[in-house]
Amino acid sequence: xxxxxxxAIIASxxxxxxxxxxxxxxxxxxxxxxxxxxxxxAFGLANQLPNNVYALVAGGVMSAxxxxxxxxxxxxxxxxxxxxxxxxxxxGTVFLLIAAAATVAAPWLVQLYAVSATESGxxxxxxxxxxxxxxxxxxMPQILFYAIYTLLGEIYNARSxxxxxxxxxxxxxxxxxAGLGAFMLLFGGEAVNSDIEVWNPDRITLLGAVTTVGVAxxxxxxxxxxxxxxxxxxxxxxWRGVGLKATGTAAMWLFGIVIIGQIKGVVQSRVASMGExxxxxxxxxxxxxxxxxHSIIAVSIAIAYFTSMSRHASESNxxxxxxxxxxxLRGVGxxxxxxxxxxxxxxxxxxRILEPSFDLMLSMAWVIWAFLVCLVAxxxxxxxxxxxxxxxxxxxxFIYACFGMFVTFGxxxxxxxxxxxxxxxGTALAVSGANLVSCSVWLILxxxxxxxxxxxxxxxxxxxxxxxxxxxxxxxAGTVWALGGYRPGGFGTVNVTGAVLTCIAAGxxxxxxxxxxxYLTRNPDFRSTVDIVVAKFRGGRGNGSAPAxxx
Numbered sequence: 328x329x330x331x332x333x334x335a336i337i338a339s340x341x342x343x344x345x346x347x348x349x350x351x352x353x354x355x356x357x358x359x360x361x362x363x364x365x366x367x368x369a370f371g372l373a374n375q376l377p378n379n380v381y382a383l384v385a386g387g388v389m390s391a392x393x394x395x396x397x398x399x400x401x402x403x404x405x406x407x408x409x410x411x412x413x414x415x416x417x418x419g420t421v422f423l424l425i426a427a428a429a430t431v432a433a434p435w436l437v438q439l440y441a442v443s444a445t446e447s448g449x450x451x452x453x454x455x456x457x458x459x460x461x462x463x464x465x466x467m468p469q470i471l472f473y474a475i476y477t478l479l480g481e482i483y484n485a486r487s488x489x490x491x492x493x494x495x496x497x498x499x500x501x502x503x504x505a506g507l508g509a510f511m512l513l514f515g516g517e518a519v520n521s522d523i524e525v526w527n528p529d530r531i532t533l534l535g536a537v538t539t540v541g542v543a544x545x546x547x548x549x550x551x552x553x554x555x556x557x558x559x560x561x562x563x564x565x566w567r568g569v570g571l572k573a574t575g576t577a578a579m580w581l582f583g584i585v586i587i588g589q590i591k592g593v594v595q596s597r598v599a600s601m602g603e604x605x606x607x608x609x610x611x612x613x614x615x616x617x618x619x620x621h622s623i624i625a626v627s628i629a630i631a632y633f634t635s636m637s638r639h640a641s642e643s644n645x646x647x648x649x650x651x652x653x654x655x656l657r658g659v660g661x662x663x664x665x666x667x668x669x670x671x672x673x674x675x676x677x678x679r680i681l682e683p684s685f686d687l688m689l690s691m692a693w694v695i696w697a698f699l700v701c702l703v704a705x706x707x708x709x710x711x712x713x714x715x716x717x718x719x720x721x722x723x724x725f726i727y728a729c730f731g732m733f734v735t736f737g738x739x740x741x742x743x744x745x746x747x748x749x750x751x752x753g754t755a756l757a758v759s760g761a762n763l764v765s766c767s768v769w770l771i772l773x774x775x776x777x778x779x780x781x782x783x784x785x786x787x788x789x790x791x792x793x794x795x796x797x798x799x800x801x802x803x804a805g806t807v808w809a810l811g812g813y814r815p816g817g818f819g820t821v822n823v824t825g826a827v828l829t830c831i832a833a834g835x836x837x838x839x840x841x842x843x844x845x846y847l848t849r850n851p852d853f854r855s856t857v858d859i860v861v862a863k864f865r866g867g868r869g870n871g872s873a874p875a876x877x878x
Contacts (some may be wrong), residue, residue: 344496363604434463618780636652698758727769
């Protein structure tokens with residue numbers, strides 16, 4: 328399967344999953360509130376804890392190390408079956424122990440990630456801490472299910488079978504949506520549940536169970552479809568003789584990266600826990616909005632190209648890696664540029680879907696705007712890192728992570744000095760600033776690693792994307808303004824229906840202008856993307872490949 332068609336399969340599943348994920352996010356806000364809700368803040372912290380470990384799993388040792396190792400192991404006579412059985416046994420055992428330990432340590436972890444109100448004028452109250460701990464007991468087992476999902480998913484990806492891994496989260500979201508519907512039928516909506524005092528064991532049990540069961544079902548989907556890989560799994564505790572040493576060497580540096588990432592996550596969470604009005608729940612949901620285009624576009628393209636890069640690396644084909652990187656960066660940049668501008672234009676009416684008042688809408692919009700500063704760079708960095716991981720170089724990312732940690736700390740310290748009502752927006756801007764610095768450094772590092780990869784062409788294309796995007800943004804902002812999306816009581820802010828219609832209208836106007844300009848100027852990256860989409864709907868006919876770099 329070529330990278331273009333693989334990207335289309337991944338993107339389609341990711342898009343459905345993200346749309347349903349947004350529905351789940353909106354229902355959660357309807358059930359327990361968002362900005363100004365102490366209950367939502369407590370749940371946000373509790374559910375963040377296993378998600379932090381999932382980021383460790385998905386973005387660290389497994390995703391970066393296993394794909395290249397599985398690709399190499401697949402050349403053996405057993406197509407890598409022995410290696411995969413040993414890896415699954417080892418990973419399952421380790422993460423079962425981690426999940427159990429994290430569940431026992433839930434009270435300590437909550438204290439670690441949140442600032443208590445007794446330490447300063449702002450922070451978590453004792454009641455919020457207690458609720459967060461109770462919910463964390465329910466959420467922590469997700470660590471095991473996330474690990475199973477990721478372990479199996481990387482096996483699917485390494486064998487270019489992207490469908491089950493991409494579509495499994497859809498089932499998770501469906502289960503969660505149904506569970507949240509039941510929660511609201513039994514216990515009412517945010518008008519009641521935003522108050523800490525009403526949270527009895529029944530509420531805690533149902534919300535915690537709904538959240539964790541969804542993740543468990545997501546993992547179960549990959550277990551049920553495992554035969555599609557053509558492999559058989561057998562428990563194998565003999566972890567010698569199939570190349571695990573190479574995996575362990577690469578994983579050692581990535582484990583260091585993970586530790587640094589978790590330290591940054593703790594500091595960021597503690598700073599965010601001091602926010603008022605906009606809170607941790609606001610930041611998490613704003614990040615979800617920010618990550619929609621990244622997940623649908625950058626991750627989909629990067630996963631497909633990562634497998635291709637890994638194959639090129641195993642063949643010592645550096646030219647192939649350069650071509651993959653250039654094609655991926657151009658395609659990602661074209662789509663994330665307009666995505667960032669669309670989200671920036673519709674941020675205020677978009678926030679109406681989650682927030683009932685204009686003041687809360689505006690506070691969420693500021694957080695979204697702060698995150699969007701780095702969307703293009705964030706996605707580009709994600710793609711660039713895959714080059715190093717495909718080459719088995721995890722030492723360079725670790726060395727940079729050490730430097731990047733201090734950049735992040737400095738910016739987060741600045742955010743912590745802001746008035747409480749601006750702390751969340753400041754935290755988001757600090758994250759964006761750190762990512763902009765990070766992407767700049769990665770561009771230098773990757774050129775040193777693989778040589779020239781067409782940066783002049785990539786840069787020129789990004790200038791074109793920005794110019795076309797700004798023209799589209801001007802028209803989109805005018806549409807939102809005309810529909811009252813920037814003022815209290817306007818059609819675009821008075822209710823959810825008006826907000827949704829305003830967002831759709833602005834998005835359509837911007838898409839027509841942006842992609843129309845790309846079409847009229849015969850942009851080859853746009854034409855390649857259209858070919859991929861058309862090939863997907865025709866069942867894969869057509870090459871669907873990225874355009875080659877011009878000489």
